[in-house]
Amino acid sequence: MKENSVILATGIIGLAGCGPEGKEIKKPNIVLILADDMGYECIGAYGNAVYKTPCLDRLASEGVRFTQCHASPLSTPSRVALMTGKYNFRNYKDFGYLDKNEKTFANILKEAGYATCVAGKWQLNGKSHPDKYRDWPDSTRPFHFGFDEYCLWNFTEPDKSNRYAKPVVTCNGEKIATDTADYGEDIFTDFIIRFIDKNKDKPFMVYYPMALVHEPFCSTPSSPDWNDVSTRFVNDTSYFKDMVAYADKMVLKLVNHLEKLNLLENTIFIFTGDNGTLNRIYTPMKDGRIIRGDKGNTTDGGTHVPLIVYYKNHFQKKVSDALIDFPDILPTLCDMAGVVLPDSFITDGKSFLPLLEGKNYTEDEFLYLYYSPKWGPWKEKQFIRNKQYKLYSTGEFYHLEKDLLEKNPIPIEKMTEEEKRIFRKLENELKKYLQMQK
Secondary structure, rough: OOOOOOOOOOOOOOEEEEOOOOOOEOOOOOEEEEEOOOOOHHOHHOOOOOOOOOHHHHHHHHHHHEEEEEEEHHHHHHHHHHOOOOOOHHOOOOOOEEOOOOOOOOHHHHOOOEEEEEEEEEEOOOOOOOOOOOOOOOOOOOHHHHEEEEEOOOOOOOOOOOOOOOOOEEEEEEOOOOOOOOHHHHHHHHHHHHHEEEHOOOOOEEEEEEOOOOOOOOOOOOOOOOOOHHHHOOOOOHHHHHHHHHHHHHHHHHHHHHHHOOOOOHHEEEEEOOOOOOEEEEEEEEEOOEEEOOOOOOOOHHHHHEEEEOOOOOOOEEEEOOOOHHHHHHHHHHHOOOOOOOOOOOOOOOOHHHHHHHOOOOOOOOOOEEEEOOOOOOOEEEEEEEEEEEEEEOOOEEEOOOOOOOOOOOOHHHOOHHHHHHHHHHHHHHHHHHHOOO
16 A cells, blocks of 8 residues: 655755755756547557657657556546545545545645646536536636646536537636637647746646547548548547547647757656547557557556656656556656645655656555546446456456456466465455545
8 A cells, every 4th residue: 555645855856946056956847748548559659550659759768658557447537536646535526526625736836836737628627517516617616726827628618519620618717719720739739838938937837638539539630631621520530540640749849849948858748648548449559469448447458548757868768667556646746846745635646756766766566446437337446456467346356467358357266376375465455445445
């Protein structure tokens, strides 16, 4: 079980102040990008054979690429865990809703002197349950959660617009005019760039929860048939590869702008995904496998997401198989910013900054997930796993290296002695989490 984190500012990033020669040390800027419905298999650096992601591949090769990062298999549960640093049994109340009593990483970093911004997909006001959360049209909620500025799709409007061509977008409380030539992701990145320009002389934190690559699967401005307006509103999986490529293009757009401003060497990029890819997407891999997305389900195809962390000329280039989950993000961001969390702040994660810096870091032996979707056909599940085996609270035990799709649970009478030992160890750890919920 992870201990509640007490964050200590260490190493090259450290607290703002004076360095060894009396020079002021500026806190690093942070850009956290969360792709929507993009499993790990969508990125070339993870072995993808068909989608083009040259920018992300470069950041992965020059930064730290994690091969065992796992999220909740559904959007809102992941986002709530990511933003608050807590397991869902503590604070996930409804799909599309973040409890106003919670404190996010933006609240914490803003208090530490960071300028903060969110752009893209919010989906946390409670508009999925308008009778229950009657204040869902409240356009000030991002401010409440610590963001100085925001630019968000389908935020306080009752209609469900296409998130791509002609999106409904609200920026800092005002709905902006769009037409069919406007593409949501370009609106969001242009907004982020303007925010960076205004705040380039102070530390800033950008949270960019992308609209891409969630369905509908439509043409992008870089697609060959974008000029056929009808393709901007269809739902055709043949456009998925274009959407992945456009997500990569948006990352490159931000990287290039920071380089232009001479800010890249003082900016930490973190790229991940909120859950696995949709189950209609089949992705060919370089090793010959074809991976089907499994969004909504707790198999590897639903929880396994990319995690790339890049800090030019600072972090060691490496590939890590350390088990990382979304509650780890908040304490890591705080550690990067030199923020010490008070003992009263509950977080279920721990900072992996020491791993990024090549310092002493004790990897977690286990990863736990509480999943209560409160949406769609999926049921509540809980599991604990290590790198090879997974145990559900209902008793199903899987050898993931041999049964990644979880088709054949191992009955106790067929377990080897080593598997029985692992089963008992996982079972004892899982009991601790179940006890925490009582």
